[in-house]
Amino acid sequence: MPETSLTKKMVRCSINGVSVEVPEGTTILEAAKALGIYIPALCYHPKISITGACRVCLVEVDGAAVVSCATPVEEGMTVITNSPYVEELRKDIIDLILSDHPYDCMVCQKAGDCELQELAYLYQIRYPKFQGKKRMYKKRDGNPFIEREMEKCIQCGRCVKICDEVQGVGAIDFAYKGFDLKVCPPFEHDLDCEFCGQCVMVCPTGALVGKDWIARGRQMNIKKVDTVCPYCGCGCNITLHVRNNEVVRVTSSPDTFNEGYLCVKGRFGYKFINHPDRLKSPLIKRNGRFVEVSWDEALDYVAERFKEIKERYGPDALAGLSSARCTVEDNYLFQKFFRAAIGTNNIDHCARY
Amino acid sequence: MADDQISIRVCLGTSGKASGGEKVLTLFKMHIERLHLDARVGTRCSVKKVGCRGLCSRDVLVDVIINGEHTTYQNVTPSMVERIVKEHLLEGNPVDEWTVKEDYAEFTSRQYKIVLGPCGVIDPENIDDYLKMNGYRALKKALTRMTPEDVIEEVKRSGLRGRGGSGFLTGLKWEICRAQKEKTRYIICNVGEVNRALAEGNPHAIIEGLIIGGYAIGASQGYIFIRERYHLSVERLRNAIAQAQERGFLGENIFGSGFNFNIEFSFGTEAFICGEETALMETIEGKRAMPRLRPPYPAEKGLWGKPTIINNAETFSNIPIIIGKGAVWFSSIGTEHSKGTKVFTLSGKVRNNGLVEVPMGISFRTIVYGIGGGIEEDRRLKAIQVGGPSGGLIPESMIDMGLDYENLLKVGSIIGSGGMVVFDETDCIVSVARFFLEFLQRESCGKCVPCRLGTTRMLELLTKITEGRGSMKDIEALERLSAIMSTASLCGLGRTAPNPVITSLTHFREEYLAHIKEKRCPAGVCKALITYTILEDLCKGCGVCLRRCPAGAITGERKMPHSINQALCVKCGVCFEACKFKAIKKE
Ligand SMILES: Cc1cc2nc3c(=O)[nH]c(=O)nc-3n(C[C@H](O)[C@H](O)[C@H](O)COP(=O)(O)O)c2cc1C
Numbered sequence: 024m025p026e027t028s029l030t031k032k033m034v035r036c037s038i039n040g041v042s043v044e045v046p047e048g049t050t051i052l053e054a055a056k057a058l059g060i061y062i063p064a065l066c067y068h069p070k071i072s073i074t075g076a077c078r079v080c081l082v083e084v085d086g087a088a089v090v091s092c093a094t095p096v097e098e099g100m101t102v103i104t105n106s107p108y109v110e111e112l113r114k115d116i117i118d119l120i121l122s123d124h125p126y127d128c129m130v131c132q133k134a135g136d137c138e139l140q141e142l143a144y145l146y147q148i149r150y151p152k153f154q155g156k157k158r159m160y161k162k163r164d165g166n167p168f169i170e171r172e173m174e175k176c177i178q179c180g181r182c183v184k185i186c187d188e189v190q191g192v193g194a195i196d197f198a199y200k201g202f203d204l205k206v207c208p209p210f211e212h213d214l215d216c217e218f219c220g221q222c223v224m225v226c227p228t229g230a231l232v233g234k235d236w237i238a239r240g241r242q243m244n245i246k247k248v249d250t251v252c253p254y255c256g257c258g259c260n261i262t263l264h265v266r267n268n269e270v271v272r273v274t275s276s277p278d279t280f281n282e283g284y285l286c287v288k289g290r291f292g293y294k295f296i297n298h299p300d301r302l303k304s305p306l307i308k309r310n311g312r313f314v315e316v317s318w319d320e321a322l323d324y325v326a327e328r329f330k331e332i333k334e335r336y337g338p339d340a341l342a343g344l345s346s347a348r349c350t351v352e353d354n355y356l357f358q359k360f361f362r363a364a365i366g367t368n369n370i371d372h373c374a375r376y
Numbered sequence: 377m378a379d380d381q382i383s384i385r386v387c388l389g390t391s392g393k394a395s396g397g398e399k400v401l402t403l404f405k406m407h408i409e410r411l412h413l414d415a416r417v418g419t420r421c422s423v424k425k426v427g428c429r430g431l432c433s434r435d436v437l438v439d440v441i442i443n444g445e446h447t448t449y450q451n452v453t454p455s456m457v458e459r460i461v462k463e464h465l466l467e468g469n470p471v472d473e474w475t476v477k478e479d480y481a482e483f484t485s486r487q488y489k490i491v492l493g494p495c496g497v498i499d500p501e502n503i504d505d506y507l508k509m510n511g512y513r514a515l516k517k518a519l520t521r522m523t524p525e526d527v528i529e530e531v532k533r534s535g536l537r538g539r540g541g542s543g544f545l546t547g548l549k550w551e552i553c554r555a556q557k558e559k560t561r562y563i564i565c566n567v568g569e570v571n572r573a574l575a576e577g578n579p580h581a582i583i584e585g586l587i588i589g590g591y592a593i594g595a596s597q598g599y600i601f602i603r604e605r606y607h608l609s610v611e612r613l614r615n616a617i618a619q620a621q622e623r624g625f626l627g628e629n630i631f632g633s634g635f636n637f638n639i640e641f642s643f644g645t646e647a648f649i650c651g652e653e654t655a656l657m658e659t660i661e662g663k664r665a666m667p668r669l670r671p672p673y674p675a676e677k678g679l680w681g682k683p684t685i686i687n688n689a690e691t692f693s694n695i696p697i698i699i700g701k702g703a704v705w706f707s708s709i710g711t712e713h714s715k716g717t718k719v720f721t722l723s724g725k726v727r728n729n730g731l732v733e734v735p736m737g738i739s740f741r742t743i744v745y746g747i748g749g750g751i752e753e754d755r756r757l758k759a760i761q762v763g764g765p766s767g768g769l770i771p772e773s774m775i776d777m778g779l780d781y782e783n784l785l786k787v788g789s790i791i792g793s794g795g796m797v798v799f800d801e802t803d804c805i806v807s808v809a810r811f812f813l814e815f816l817q818r819e820s821c822g823k824c825v826p827c828r829l830g831t832t833r834m835l836e837l838l839t840k841i842t843e844g845r846g847s848m849k850d851i852e853a854l855e856r857l858s859a860i861m862s863t864a865s866l867c868g869l870g871r872t873a874p875n876p877v878i879t880s881l882t883h884f885r886e887e888y889l890a891h892i893k894e895k896r897c898p899a900g901v902c903k904a905l906i907t908y909t910i911l912e913d914l915c916k917g918c919g920v921c922l923r924r925c926p927a928g929a930i931t932g933e934r935k936m937p938h939s940i941n942q943a944l945c946v947k948c949g950v951c952f953e954a955c956k957f958k959a960i961k962k963e
């Protein structure tokens with residue numbers, strides 16, 4: 024019998040004195056989440072395999088500190104997530120991360136939405152008590168879409184894993200080791216990948232952001248508009264971040280059917296919206312020049328010409344080529360229109376080419 | 377070996393080879409042939425290469441055995457061979473001036489060589505030599521007369537603990553692995569730096585142990601994980617595997633038992649972290665050497681996700697001995713919870729540097745003053761660092777302690793890789809701690825925060841102190857970092873990295889304080905804290921120091937007292953060494 028939540032053995036533990044029953048194999052972090060108990064976590068991400076590298080998710084079990092993201096709940100376990108012992112440890116680990124961080128939240132694109140900044144805030148670490156050298160990189164990644172500011176990277180590995188495990192691309196990985204550990208494309212060339220931006224989505228800090236987002240608006244004065252991506256029939260759910268009536272960023276939420284994943288067009292291809300070359304009404308060529316017309320006029324014109332051609336040369340003189348931007352329903356109607364209204368089987372789709 | 381033979385053994389370990397051992401061996405053969413020695417002395421005369429016997433500074437070491445009478449020559453060079461052959465072999469008079477002296481006996485007599493025993497006696501490239509010493513008998517016994525459970529039971533009863541790091545009970549680890557539901561299992565031999573002499577001197581013992589281990593846990597595939605750079609070890613292990621295959625000790629249906637076993641090599645780079653067992657498995661799988669999370673433990677889910685046992689090469693070398701001589705015999709050596717012997721690389725300020733094997737429980741005093749021959753120039757012992765870079769520093773006051781897993785753990789150290797470095801009064805403890813941290817910081821894989829940034833910040837703090845820029849807050853920071861790293865790091869490297877710092881802060885705090893409060897390095901090592909000055913009343917104005925100073929920091933007229941410009945001085949100490957009139961003060 025396949026293991027489902029129904030057949031799976033349940034185990035009971037207590038977290039901060041609250042008892043909870045979870046399926047065997049559930050981690051302490053997940054169990055705490057189910058109880059609404061917050062445990063900081065910088066390398067954990069629900070979409071990727073467990074890494075266990077940041078160590079900020081430490082909790083106390085029987086007097087010992089264990090990483091909650093990687094430790095499965097055991098029957099009878101007593102977990103404390105907020106004892107002074109683990110809180111101090113956690114605070115100092117965050118402190119260490121901050122000791123190798125640029126501290127330019129003032130101009131950082133991610134401010135207000137940054138998981139590291141949030142922890143510094145929650146633990147009130149103004150300046151780290153541990154001090155020392157910081158990573159500095161001269162060369163900037165020259166790719167067109169993603170700003171990769173690796174000084175801000177906290178080496179959590181989320182981007183590496185989402186690219187490999189979810190997107191299946193493997194465009195980036197760790198290079199060097201120890202203090203110099205660095206996420207980069209092979210040979211530190213410029214990123215040359217699908218530019219899906221899944222890595223940008225999971226990056227907890229401002230190390231990865233959209234190039235076009237910079238200085239266009241952070242979290243304040245942003246109106247979020249949920250809509251559907253116009254690019255293809257998949258119809259991914261997207262959220263437009265609008266500031267002063269201009270789309271400054273596109274994101275997608277993890278609770279959508281596309282689970283927050285987008286492709287390069289949906290995530291980064293929004294600049295056409297305000298582009299001066301964008302067509303906003305139909306054009307008809309008159310005397311060798313295109314002139315703007317109304318939709319009614321344009322549709323009448325097309326219907327007229329279709330009729331003429333069909334009468335003069337027969338329906339097979341016409342052919343329809345549909346677009347992948349249309350939904351399945353659109354495409355169905357399109358072929359129906361060609362077969363039933365025009366009367367030809369000359370119908371094809373751009374996805375075949 | 378029959379008594380009426382002449383047998384010559386030339387050390388051809390890595391060091392023996394580097395010292396010209398091959399040439400020495402060839403010359404012995406040549407001279408013996410040329411003089412028709414066999415015929416002239418009326419006996420069979422054999423010359424063979426053997427592995428390292430530990431005292432590499434005396435290489436090339438050559439044993440001459442005539443009618444059971446042992447003579448050992450040290451520092452043999454090719455030009456010495458002819459005389460030894462002529463005077464000793466032909467005329468029967470050993471060349472006394474070239475033989476080893478009492479210190480050699482000191483070095484060897486207090487050791488207890490059970491795994492290193494055959495090294496330096498048998499020809500590591502000849503399986504027959506190993507077979508003559510009961511080689512592969514333990515394998516035969518295990519496969520034909522014992523069940524895998526019996527083998528595990530015997531290893532458990534022997535009390536053998538891992539020789540590669542944490543000292544986990546080997547038999548118990550095997551039992552956990554054998555109990556797994558998954559039937560495809562792997563067994564890996566971890567060959568570290570300290571194991572090179574074993575691999576070079578007696579490779580068959582490692583292989584025999586590995587096969588027995590495979591049988592015990594139910595694995596039919598073994599791996600030898602070794603650094604590519606250990607060329608000679610690789611060559612001898614490869615050769616030994618081929619010979620074992622030829623004789624049917626490896627392959628299908630070994631000893632007709634139905635048990636199949638094969639061994640593959642997996643090569644690692646120099647990185648220290650490759651030796652950590654989960655990083656090692658990642659390496660075999662072709663991934664980056666970064667440790668995995670535990671649990672699951674390798675014995676449950678290891679290589680390729682299958683139950684896997686990793687043991688150190690020395691651990692495996694003990695297996696044939698345990699199966700052959702029995703757990704009772706084995707467990708008679710050592711202390712209550714630490715059985716058998718342990719191999720160490722003894723180095724640092726002792727007179728005899730080398731590879732030693734000692735029974736568990738032996739005192740540090742015996743190791744340093746007996747085997748090690750005491751401290752160079754009879755200086756005062758300061759501390760002993762045991763367990764490789766992340767071991768702890770044991771102060772002189774504790775040298776009567778017995779060496780075993782429990783005692784070492786109690787004093788904040790580990791048996792680790794089996795390194796043992798001796799420091800004396802001329803060593804600065806802060807610099808020593810800094811030296812080890814520098815290594816560990818460089819070798820941190822960088823995966824987890826406490827180790828990646830903890831080692832970095834620790835190194836910076838220690839550097840600051842050695843440069844005279846330290847403050848009492850830095851001590852606090854070091855202690856806090858130690859606590860974070862040892863509890864929160866992901867793998868053993870980060871967890872043990874603070875050991876040199878913690879132990880030195882415990883036992884040599886006053887040295888830290890001298891650096892911080894008095895801006896003084898008691899051992900006179902930390903350059904930034906040394907000042908060289910010329911004592912006017914002693915200076916004869918000879919000008920030697922002025923000429924030698926590479927920085928041009930010394931000025932003075934001839935026959936007039938000279939002086940040092942502190943702003944230019946680079947503290948190299950050349951002047952101090954050069955002055956014949958002891959007119960330069962170092963403080
Ligand atoms: C950073 C690090 C380096 C290690 N290097 C070695 C090594 O070179 N050789 C070795 O046998 N074990 C090494 N170990 C220990 C291994 O992880 C492992 O515990 C050991 O091989 C298990 O064998 P044993 O039970 O026979 O000791 C290392 C551990 C750490 C944390």
Ligand code: SF4
Nearest residue numbers: 186216218219220222
């Ligand atoms: S944009 Fe997509 S393909 Fe490119 S590195 Fe990021 S996750 Fe990988």
Ligand code: SF4
Nearest residue numbers: 176177179180182226
């Ligand atoms: S770039 Fe972002 S997601 Fe990737 S490792 Fe760095 S901090 Fe983590």
Ligand code: SF4
Nearest residue numbers: 822823824827867870
């Ligand atoms: S403790 Fe050090 S070596 Fe081990 S995983 Fe962490 S960073 Fe890597």
Ligand code: FES
Nearest residue numbers: 066077078080092
């Ligand atoms: S979230 Fe658990 S270690 Fe990073």
